[in-house]
Amino acid sequence: MSASDFPARVAKAEEALRELFPATPLQLNEHLSARYGARVFLKREDLTPVRSYKIRGAFNFMRKRIEEGSATGRFCCASAGNHAQGFAFACRHFGLKGRVFMPVTTPQQKIEKTSMFGGEAIEVELVGDFFDDCYAAAKAYSRDAGAALVPPFDHEDIVEGQASVAREVLAQLAGETPDLVVMPVGGGGLASGMTRYFDAWDGPMPAMRFVEPQGAPSLRTSLERGALTRMPQIDGFVDGAAVAEIGAIPFATLKRFSPQDVILAPEGRLCDTMLRMLNIEGIVLEPAGALAIDALNSLADEIAGKTVVLVVSGGNFDFERLPDVKERALRYEGLKKYFILRLAQRPGALKDFLNLLGPEDDIARFEYLKKSARDFGSILLGIETKNAANFPALIERFEREGIRYQDITDDQIVADLLI
Template identity: 60%
Template sequence: MDSFADHARAAAAEMRAVFPESPLLRNAHLSARFGADIWLKREDLSPVRSYKLRGAFNAMRKRPEADLFVCASAGNHAQGVAYMCRHFGKKGVIFMPVTTPQQKIDKTRIFGGDAVEIRMIGDYFDDCLAAAQSFCAERGGHFLSPFDDDDVIEGQATVGVEILEQLGRAPDHLVVPVGGGGLSAGLLSFFGADCQYTFVEPHGGACLRAALEAGKPVTLPRVDTFADGAAVARIGERTFDRLKGVGLASSLTINEDRLCTTILEMLNVEGIVLEPAGALSVDALKDLGMTIRGKTVVCITSGGNFDFERLPEVKERAQRYSGVKKYFILRLPQRPGALKDFLNFLGPEDDIARFEYLKKSARNFGSVLIGIETSEPGNFERLFGLLDDNGYTYRDITEDEVLAQFLI
């Protein structure tokens, strides 16, 4: 009887007639920074800029009798299904959350053409998942899960087949982003005990970690959709069945603001465009530290479907995380020269990015919202020290989620 690895190799061989393998590239910048041999498996360079078309291809090739395929996706799985519907000459109905970035919606339409219909349903992935499954129950068609499907898991495992061929052996350490678990379950099933693993999730969508802690899949009460490619409220039953033994020590959660620093670094230093979920594995290297020193490490850069309209938000979050941008509310005296006095406190590397009177009246003081960008976090110690010494009243709201949401 053929093993899981045999099936994955067969799927990889079939794929070569449809799209080429994604490159495995050694990254000199990351290797030098972390003292390890760091390789990037560039799934962001696939025809749909993510690994998702692998699972879609494998599942659809195994069901030649099906005429209609239905899926729910935050974007990347949708593009993979659309691409394969067109390739196999099948009809597809794709349900997407209304919060899906426009870039992913447009690309899904381009890949699918007349073969697919897109329906925008719900604010979160799990909302459109329920709608897609309800549609299948009423209208028929094969529901193609983005992760909780044995054929999809097998298809995603072809990433491992290629790594083994390209590297010539299993890596010492494999760093894998996790959404619903299809990629991670496939790679774990393919490599087994041949390498160490780190499974990485965004802090606002850590469904694998929650399941490991509970011993079974659980539904997260709230999901942060910033890393939309990995923002899943509940890990799959089939995927968790393969992942349940990995242990919490192999699980990492990543702060979304810190993730933004890695997105910018990869763009500015390496010229690599990664979506938030696609940058998870690279960002995780910061936490692995000495544990990977001298080892051969493969990071799966799982997607590059990044809408550049989000770049200002990414920069903003990265600056705030790095401590070089702060927002505060200042009580400013209502007298001539008061603003000039404040400006004199600013150093040569401090720049005003926001200045807005929140309340100005004939009274003695007015409240001002001020945003300051600088080159080093320590510059704020100097600025706030001067404000304290001169009797100014102010409140730093940079980390105040509620106030920042309304004012910034």
């Protein structure tokens, strides 16, 4: 495939997508525009039929296999999230049989949504505890059954389908070029596709910024090292973008950028962004879907007066995760801390301790860790406050009164064990 015909191939992909859904909205967001002094547009990929952009690439890949006559009538994929749902929807649209391989640990809600989108067209098979296990099973099935394996991001046809987002953006801006386009990055199919389309466009080139979860910086690390790099360990909280290694095809497009063009979004700050968009705008976002919006926190000093397009990549959020999202946001903002205290086992000791709390301090967790201690008792204590500045004063009172304590808020290993 030549680079020169990429825009034409993207145009054909977008035209075919209209069989499934209209162009997703490009909305001027008044709240974010006022907050940052810019014209901030949201490209609402959370409003596709499967609530993410992933349907674009999966549909395009399958369409092209059918058109070229190489499809055997069966397709398969490995995914525990948005790719599976887009794949399932496309299988039902084409009336073809598909099999989705998911880890055994996949939440039931995701399994049910995938089955709902695919209906009788698909089968779901649970294999292994991790993605690599089900990906190996999908490859084996593809080989043995002659099924076409639909990759999540590392394929030209996937990139081509995701690039249709950029084509829609330019059409919706009616010839205006945005000053800045901010895109989330996981495997890189969306970011590389949009970048390639803007590269080939005959108008002015907008500036580009890419956003990854802080706990899974595969693009940023690869750019820093000048070569495709696999992360030995990642934080999987941002499950829609927590990828250990960006795709080779996407990286070939994105490797010209500087590591400074990649913004790393702390997971706690991302949770705060999700809650703000839910409470203020009524927009439900999954963690990966909030990445581009969260990047505004890092871009505030350079976007005043500019036109900014943010790609909102998905809204498949399981509300059972909401308590964890709130918890992470409070801890990131410094409004909640956890301590292990050693209190004397004497009458009145607990009352004396409670008198140290300020008027805005609230006990959110209180648990004896060792109830049989004779002289001192160990207590797990969670405190929420209305102002982060209250904690230094509280800790000063602890020390003045000789309270033995350990702040475990940011000690991930201890916090995971006890909290």
